[in-house]
Amino acid sequence: MKIGYLGPPGSYSHEAACQYSANVAKDVQLIALPTFSAIIEGVERGVIANGIIPIENSTHGAVAVAMDSLVNLNNSTVCGEVVLNIEHYLLSANGVDNEIKYVFSHEQALGQCREFFLNRYPHIEFIQCGSTSQACELAKKNGSTYGAIAGKPAAKLYGLKVAAENVQDNDYNQTRFLIIGSTPPAPTGQDKTSIVFAFHDDCPGSLFGVMKAFATRDINLTRIESRPAKHTMGKYIFYIDFNGHAKEEACQAALQNIAGQVSWLKILGSYPSGPISKPTGQ
Incomplete structure (x- = not known):
């Protein structure tokens, strides 16, 4: 069973896919895809069994690009949801926060941390990229003056160190993901x-x-x-x-x-x- 998520590995979508797949099947292959449209297209064409996309965050609101992609559902349907607790970390090559001048991350992650950085790191410039895991790749590639906002598991995956913990503006920070599939679930009463x-x-x-x-x-x-x-x-x-x-x-x-x-x-x-x-x- 193949499940598509917004990659590369280490993104919050990857974490949500792992959480979801642990409850649905034993033989699961997680497939990193570059865009929400690619995830939905994969389900529509039968290339993957399910796709998982973030739809809203309790701090930053709707994930607009993901919402827009839902209109393209024709042969597939929303068949489930996952709510994930989101804890953001500031990561860099050496873990020294005062060396960081630029920070990469996904638009949603940057929005969820904006006040924290304005108060504690007002000199740091935000740079938007495709996902939190791509942010880690870019931070690793560009050296210690570049950081990434991502989850703690991504630090180990990309060889980065934690420069600051829990950098989100709101400790009650959660993201809701929708599961896209081809088979409509039967009513459950809930x-x-x-x-x-x-x-x-x-x-x-x-x-x-x-x-x-x-x-x-x-x-x-x-x-x-x-x-x-x-x-x-x-x-x-x-x-x-x-x-x-x-x-x-x-x-x-x-x-x-x-x-x-x-x-x-x-x-x-x-x-x-x-x-x-x-x-x-x-």
Whole structure:
């Protein structure tokens, strides 16, 4: 069984993939892929059985690029979720923090550590790269004046030393990952459903109508986000997660009602709600 994640090895996506794979199968091969689109394409084409992508962080919010890629789900579905505690470390070749002038990391990791660095290392310049593990590769390659923000396991993997621990702004720092697969899970009674939709036109009460479809059926929303539609200024698509499975009667009725209000609606998947582990700060 092949599971794709955002590589190289040592990224938080790699950690989440390890956590997920430990519970699903004995014979698992983890495949590092360069982009979220490559992960979804791999599942869509049947090259990998599952893909895992980060979708939101408790400190920095939505992972926008990953969210945008979900619209491309056609032959695949969201079939699970994993919540990972995130502890960031400042890593460098020699572990001497006062030598570091530049720090590489993924956009999300940099955003989650910005206040810490402004207060403690205001001279350090952030440089965005593709993943936290790629940040480690770059820091190792460029010498002791360059550092990386990444997880502690990545230090050993890339031969780096810890210059500072727990550099995230928020100790209650967690990232939620979605599992993409080809087989929709059966209802468990403790499920969550993810949808995406857009309206015909921007008019008063449009979003209220969708919210009402859930509220009148006592369906709890766990997340709502908007993203630019990318074809006209002021046009958006909306992502909603809610408690329940799309096969349940109340959820079916809500989705049918919403389908009559919007220009298009896609059910990204119904899946078991993942356990939320205890945050680092507790």
